[in-house]
Each structure stands twice: as structure tokens, then as C-alpha cells.
Amino acid sequence: MNENHNINITATASFVETESDTKQNRYIFAYTITITNKGKRAAQLLKRHWILTNGNGKTEEVHGDGVIGMKPRINGGESFRYTSNALLETDVGIMQGYYTFRDDDGETFNAAILPFTLTIPRTLH
Secondary structure, eight states, X not given: XXXXXXXXXXXXEEEOGGGOBGGGXXXXXXXXXXXXXXXXXXXXXXXXXXXXEETTOOEEEEEEESBTTBOOEEOTTOEEEEEEEEEESXXXXXXXXXXXXXXXXXXXXXXXXXXXXXXXOOOOO
16 A cells, blocks of 8 residues: 555444435435545545445446535545435445545556445334
8 A cells, every 4th residue: 555645544434214204215314424544645535436236236326526515635644524415216235436636746646445235223122
């Protein structure tokens, strides 16, 4: 790994029952992303690329500038956290993708967002 570009991304997700309509196959999930710059150079998040796969295997790709209307600059040793949401047609799915960053020298690079699960809470009997 390039010691200048060491971005660590973690994700947690939860089902938002109050905004979902399971009878209409409308499942809303909130996810919180923490981006930690473990590298030596500051990096600015420019773009996002998400791949959402629902429980039926249907895949949707989402591209866009920044996250939640921002393009945060994260110094080495610092973190940025945000919460957003995703809509699925099934009660389970997977999100993954990458962020595109630019460091202070103008070099662009991608940081992987490893797959994480979106699922409604299960009740054990």
C-alpha cells in the first residue's frame, strides 16, 4: 500500500422501520461511514461510486460528486464521518464501492469500500 494513500473505510447499517413500507417492498436503511486517513498526505474526497445489490440479485450503481453535499478534505491521522441512507426493494442487500480522492500533490486514487450488509432485524423464536 502506498504510505501516502492509506484510507480506511468502515460502515455500519441499520434498518429504518419508520420510513419503510414493507407491504410496498420499500426498505430504507441508514448507514454511517467513517473514513480515516492513515496516510501521510491530506486527501480530498471527490467522488463516490456505490454498488447496491438487493436480495433478488438486482444491482444498482450510484455515481456522484462527494458525499452528503460535501467534498471533505481529510488530513493524515484524521477521520470524517457521515450518515446517509439507501432504498432497497428487499429486506436484505449488500453495499460496496469506492471513493475517489485527490491528495495535495494533485494525484487521484481510489479507496475501496468493502461490502457490508443491509438487513432488517430478525426475530428468533
